[in-house]
Amino acid sequence: MSTRLSIAEQIQRDYKRWLGEEGSLKEAIDRREVFPLINQVANELLGLQMQNGFKTGSIIIPSTIIATYSNHAVKQEHGRYYALLPVFPLSLPRNVGIFSVIPQSGAPLVDGKPFIPLTQEDWDLLRDTDEGLLEDQIGYYVEGRQVFFTKNPLVTVVKFKLLISDPALMGDGDPYPITPEIEATLIERVLAILKGNTSKQPTPKSQDR
Amino acid sequence: MVTITLDELIRKTLHKNGLPLHYYLPYLLFAKDGLKELKFTVLPCDNTVELTLDSRKEATLPADFVGEVAVYKAEGDKLIELPHNYLISTFDSPSAFPKELQINGADASTYIDEFGNDLAGDFGRINPRTDGYRIIPELNKIRLDNNSDLTKVYLKYVTLPKKTSNKTLVHPFIEPALTAYINWQVAFYTVNDRTVMLKRAEYYNQRRLAKINLYKINITDILTSFRMYHNQAVKS
Numbered sequence: 001m002s003t004r005l006s007i008a009e010q011i012q013r014d015y016k017r018w019l020g021e022e023g024s025l026k027e028a029i030d031r032r033e034v035f036p037l038i039n040q041v042a043n044e045l046l047g048l049q050m051q052n053g054f055k056t057g058s059i060i061i062p063s064t065i066i067a068t069y070s071n072h073a074v075k076q077e078h079g080r081y082y083a084l085l086p087v088f089p090l091s092l093p094r095n096v097g098i099f100s101v102i103p104q105s106g107a108p109l110v111d112g113k114p115f116i117p118l119t120q121e122d123w124d125l126l127r128d129t130d131e132g133l134l135e136d137q138i139g140y141y142v143e144g145r146q147v148f149f150t151k152n153p154l155v156t157v158v159k160f161k162l163l164i165s166d167p168a169l170m171g172d173g174d175p176y177p178i179t180p181e182i183e184a185t186l187i188e189r190v191l192a193i194l195k196g197n198t199s200k201q202p203t204p205k206s207q208d209r
Numbered sequence: 210m211v212t213i214t215l216d217e218l219i220r221k222t223l224h225k226n227g228l229p230l231h232y233y234l235p236y237l238l239f240a241k242d243g244l245k246e247l248k249f250t251v252l253p254c255d256n257t258v259e260l261t262l263d264s265r266k267e268a269t270l271p272a273d274f275v276g277e278v279a280v281y282k283a284e285g286d287k288l289i290e291l292p293h294n295y296l297i298s299t300f301d302s303p304s305a306f307p308k309e310l311q312i313n314g315a316d317a318s319t320y321i322d323e324f325g326n327d328l329a330g331d332f333g334r335i336n337p338r339t340d341g342y343r344i345i346p347e348l349n350k351i352r353l354d355n356n357s358d359l360t361k362v363y364l365k366y367v368t369l370p371k372k373t374s375n376k377t378l379v380h381p382f383i384e385p386a387l388t389a390y391i392n393w394q395v396a397f398y399t400v401n402d403r404t405v406m407l408k409r410a411e412y413y414n415q416r417r418l419a420k421i422n423l424y425k426i427n428i429t430d431i432l433t434s435f436r437m438y439h440n441q442a443v444k445s
Contacts, residue, residue, distance in 0.1 A: 059229060061229065094231040094232065095231060116234070117233070131234070131237055133375050135214065
């Protein structure tokens with residue numbers, strides 16, 4: 001199974017091969033430069049993969065890219081309850097990037113039933129209607145980094161499940177949370193950026209030189 | 210009675226359509242619309258209430274009243290359905306009626322009582338109708354003939370879908386029809402015409418099935434199915 005380290009090493013080897021005899025080890029790219037590029041390109045590819053799924057009407061969410069952030073405090077301000085997003089997830093229709101917000105209570109923490117996701121427009125339009133009661137359930141909507149609840153969530157902490165490839169959640173040797181089918185594309189895209197070529201189709205190696 | 214909640218139905222429909230919880234609210238909107246339509250068409254009779262009439266022989270309609278099914282009076286241990294009387298005045302108070310009105314040179318009060326009720330309709334009748342009723346939606350009232358001696362009536366009426374602690378309940382027989390309605394409406398706003406037509410046909414099939422499950426077939430259903438694809442009635 002690929003790890004971020006193994007992907008980075010493969011990119012380094014390919015890059016060095018591309019530099020060939022003209023290049024030297026000094027010119028070889030540092031791993032610390034490759035890691036952020038891998039994360040950025042991985043999120044871009046995952047976002048595109050999901051967007052294409054939405055266009056065809058099928059919403060298949062690879063569970064490998066769900067990042068979990070537990071034990072986040074619920075705060076109150078001017079009668080509104082909210083929690084802060086730990087990171088910004090993938091931008092997808094109907095805020096699917098925020099896969100779920102789950103109440104947590106007890107010690108040890110136990111997950112409850114997920115809150116109902118709404119968009120800001122939904123809540124503005126329907127907050128005073130019967131539908132706004134959400135069948136006696138609690139919803140949430142997002143404003144910037146704040147996740148507001150439609151009423152008191154009755155818990156002090158929540159868990160976020162976000163669609164993102166977050167480097168903070170994994171070590172270099174951990175399995176990298178991308179689907180295998182986009183791994184090759186990820187390496188190609190990172191190499192293309194390193195070579196100064198931002199096109200999505202890197203040119204063959206023989207022509208690169 | 211066994212019921213399911215609208216929440217359960219929406220979650221099941223989302224799952225069948227391969228959608229996450231993020232589509233809950235659009236589905237909830239469609240489900241509520243569909244449930245209202247089915248309530249008015251397939252499950253019309255919903256609630257019965259005892260109304261006490263005041264001296265004006267009228268009573269305020271229940272807060273959840275949508276439309277009447279029938280009005281009854283109690284006679285012994287039986288309920289007798291009352292007839293409509295569309296001649297009952299809709300004036301809200303006696304003072305609203307112009308007393309100086311003259312009809313054929315005579316004082317209007319000869320023909321019309323102080324509330325504006327037409328008395329001529331009962332002229333010559335041995336047993337004038339006394340217990341007819343009229344629903345007056347603009348006043349939110351039910352009114353009986355002024356000379357009725359009833360003090361209580363029983364109103365059977367259509368209401369909005371029932372809720373238990375803010376959870377809407379759904380009759381199991383209409384669950385497939387409601388699911389079909391949601392799918393039709395989702396298709397209406399998202400996909401091509403042919404799919405919409407198929408989903409629409411599926412909804413009407415399911416609605417018919419729900420009706421068959423709930424009630425015996427009647428003459429109206431038979432005539433409807435005979436004339437389904439014809440715009441004109443059968444000529445004699």
